Amino acid sequence: MMYLSRLRLSRDPKVAALDVLLDPTPGGDRLDAHHRLVWTAFAGDPQARRDFLWREEGQGVFLVQSSRPPEDSPFFETPEVREHAPDLRAGDxxxxxxxxxxxxxxxxxxxxxxxxxxxxxxxxxxxxxxxxxxxxxxxxxxxxxxxxxxxxxxxxxxxxxxxxxxxxxxxxxxxxxxxxxxxxxxxxxxxxxxxxxxxxxxxxxxxxxxxxxxxxxxxxxxx
Structure with a gap:
């Protein structure tokens, strides 16, 4: 079973105050910051390996595919989550x-x-x-x-x-x-x-x- 989730940055002023750290200028540092940010929704087990894929959609929105549903994070609004189990056939x-x-x-x-x-x-x-x-x-x-x-x-x-x-x-x-x-x-x-x-x-x-x-x-x- 996979899950497909939309994570949206929290509009809480405390989170907005960290904007320069959470969403730096485009480049490698920005991708690194976003990776760490998405990790906060999957950080329940400190020994777990990364078991999710993600992409930035802009304006503080991230799409995430994972083997477990994301958890609540202080940096994101409540995640929008759905099960992702495509029913596929040869020739599709x-x-x-x-x-x-x-x-x-x-x-x-x-x-x-x-x-x-x-x-x-x-x-x-x-x-x-x-x-x-x-x-x-x-x-x-x-x-x-x-x-x-x-x-x-x-x-x-x-x-x-x-x-x-x-x-x-x-x-x-x-x-x-x-x-x-x-x-x-x-x-x-x-x-x-x-x-x-x-x-x-x-x-x-x-x-x-x-x-x-x-x-x-x-x-x-x-x-």
């Missing part, structure tokens, strides 16, 4: 929304893992990167989703890139040149299920990496 067509840190393993002795869009941009002259950025993001996203589908029981029909951005890892304070960054793709589109059991398993685990930073949660509805 689903529309989806996904925010993902999409990577691939280059193989070799060191098994280096790279962001799929950065990897394509690396071979483009710097003067042309801005112009080709979204086209290459679409190409990389299509290839990555095809690979995901082959392992997770679906076939992509249509993949659209809504946005691609890079974020500095939280806590980095060094020079901009050489700073550690990761990419975030905002994807939407349509898929057809080939193996519903494999798909639901992957839906529970999340897609891609950087799940602590608001990536991996795929929202679905029937097409």
């Amino acid at each position: 067509r689903l529309s989806f929304l996904l925010r993902a840190n999409a990577t691939r393993d280059l193989g070799g002795e060191k098994r280096r893992r790279v962001d799929v869009v950065m990897n394509l941009l690396h071979g483009v002259p710097k003067a042309e990167r801005n112009r080709k950025r979204m086209d290459l993001a679409a190409e990389a996203a299509d290839q990555w989703m095809t690979g995901q589908g082959s392992r997770a029981g679906f076939a992509p029909e249509r993949i659209e890139v809504q946005d691609y951005r890079t974020v500095t890892l939280p806590g980095y304070r060094g020079r901009r040149r050489g700073e550690p960054r990761f990419g975030i793709l905002d994807l939407t589109g349509q898929i057809t299920l080939t193996d519903p059991d494999a798909f639901v398993q992957k839906l529970t685990q999340g897609f891609g990496r950087a799940k602590s930073f608001g990536c991996g949660l795929m929202l679905i509805r029937r097409a």
